[in-house]
Structure formats: C-alpha cells, structure tokens
Amino acid sequence: MAGTHGNAGQVNYSSAKAALVGMTKTLSKEWGRHKVCVNCVAFGFIETRLTKSNDDPETKIKIEGQSIQAGVPAQMLSMLKTTIPLGRAGTPEEAAGGVYLMCSPESDYVSGQVLIVGGGLRL
Incomplete structure (x- = not known):
C-alpha cells in the first residue's frame, strides 16, 4: 500500500x-x-528461548557458523506482559x-x- x-x-x-x-x-x-x-x-x-530478552545470551542462535540475535527487546517484554489479563507469559x-x-x-x-x-x- x-x-x-x-x-x-x-x-x-x-x-x-x-x-x-x-x-x-x-x-x-x-x-x-x-x-x-x-x-x-x-x-x-509463551516463554521460550526466542521470547526472552534479546540481551540474554540464550537468545543467540547459530546458523551455518553465524550468530544471529533473536529475542525481544526488554522494554517490549514488560509492556507485552502487562497487556495479558493473567499478567504473565x-x-x-x-x-x-x-x-x-x-x-x-x-x-x-x-x-x-x-x-x-x-x-x-x-x-
């Protein structure tokens, strides 16, 4: 568009x-x-390795010798959790x-x- x-x-x-x-x-x-x-x-x-804070070392993924940063920005994580009625992931x-x-x-x-x-x- x-x-x-x-x-x-x-x-x-x-x-x-x-x-x-x-x-x-x-x-x-x-x-x-x-x-x-x-x-x-x-x-x-859902809490998984890919939905952790992107500054967590566990969110790095190695593909064909390259390290790729996954995860979610920490600020976004706290905001997301507040939008869930149960208050948590x-x-x-x-x-x-x-x-x-x-x-x-x-x-x-x-x-x-x-x-x-x-x-x-x-x-």
Missing part, C-alpha cells in the same frame, strides 16, 4: 495465521462428513495443555475451532 511502512515479517506472520484459521474452518466442513474433527491452537505470548507446558485438550476425548465433538492459549489476551 502506498504510504505505509509495514514490517514484512509481521505481514507474513499475520497472513499465514489467517490462512491457517481459514483452512481449519474449511477443512472442518469438508472432512466432517468423514467423522474427522479439525481444530487449531493459537498461542499467545505462558509456559511451554501450558501451551502443550491446549494441544492436549484438542487431542483428548473431551473434544470429540469440537470442530472448526481456534483455541487461543493466551492468558486471556485476544490475538
């Missing part, structure tokens, strides 16, 4: 996310007649719980849904 200066990575991420949501809903309609449930899990801010175990829920018999009649595992934050 003329006059906008968007972040290409952000555009790619949001486009891919929208495509997965659309695919989930469409596949649930198409495969439902075959008794197949299709859902997806969307994660909010999720753990990898909590993220896995959403996937486990969709794999359990309790979700046998759930199809075409996006489960947001985000501590109350709407994505």
